[in-house]
Amino acid sequence: MPLGALLGAMPAPRSARRIDPSFAIILLISLGSALAVLAREGVDVAMEVLRRDAVLFLEVLPKVLAGTLIGALVRILVPRAAVRRLIGEGSGVTGILVATLAGALFPGGPFTIFPLAAAFLIAGADRGAAVAFITSWLLLGFNRALVWELPFLGPDLVGLRLLFSLPMPLAAGLMARAVPARLAHPGAAAA
Numbered sequence: 443m444p445l446g447a448l449l450g451a452m453p454a455p456r457s458a459r460r461i462d463p464s465f466a467i468i469l470l471i472s473l474g475s476a477l478a479v480l481a482r483e484g485v486d487v488a489m490e491v492l493r494r495d496a497v498l499f500l501e502v503l504p505k506v507l508a509g510t511l512i513g514a515l516v517r518i519l520v521p522r523a524a525v526r527r528l529i530g531e532g533s534g535v536t537g538i539l540v541a542t543l544a545g546a547l548f549p550g551g552p553f554t555i556f557p558l559a560a561a562f563l564i565a566g567a568d569r570g571a572a573v574a575f576i577t578s579w580l581l582l583g584f585n586r587a588l589v590w591e592l593p594f595l596g597p598d599l600v601g602l603r604l605l606f607s608l609p610m611p612l613a614a615g616l617m618a619r620a621v622p623a624r625l626a627h628p629g630a631a632a633a
Contacts, residue, residue: 513557529571545578574615
């Protein structure tokens with residue numbers, strides 16, 4: 443398939459002129475906090491905070507790039523028909539269960555999971571499956587349970603937490619499907 447056709451299936455980038463409201467809020471909180479640290483602690487402490495933040499940014503940047511690359515590649519490599527069949531609108535409860543299992547088993551962090559969920563949506567997954575995928579990753583994450591929770595909390599507490607969390611992705615996915623499209627995506631009814 444020609445590159446133009448593959449890229450044509452991808453959404454157009456958002457306008458660079460429009461400031462995302464969530465970004466604006468985070469930016470205002472960050473600037474306010476920086477000014478408070480500067481006023482209370484002085485220039486040396488404020489500069490040390492900026493230096494550490496720059497180091498953190500450089501550590502996180504490759505993960506963000508890898509996650510968005512995975513999301514972009516999934517849109518190209520995974521056939522839309524397969525996504526629609528497995529986790530699309532007509533997939534029923536089975537689709538939500540497939541998305542729940544994928545979310546529970548996928549070992550990535552937020553820099554991978556959210557671009558991957560967005561790629562699934564673009565490829566034909568419905569919002570119920572996307573919600574189940576993300577909820578399952580957040581609540582069930584078997585990789586996190588094995589590596590972090592079991593050593594610190596022990597099998598009894600981890601098993602109990604997983605048992606009570608198990609129905610949540612299914613419930614969240616079903617509820618997301620029940621929300622009318624015009625409420626889930628304002629303006630969708632006008633489109």
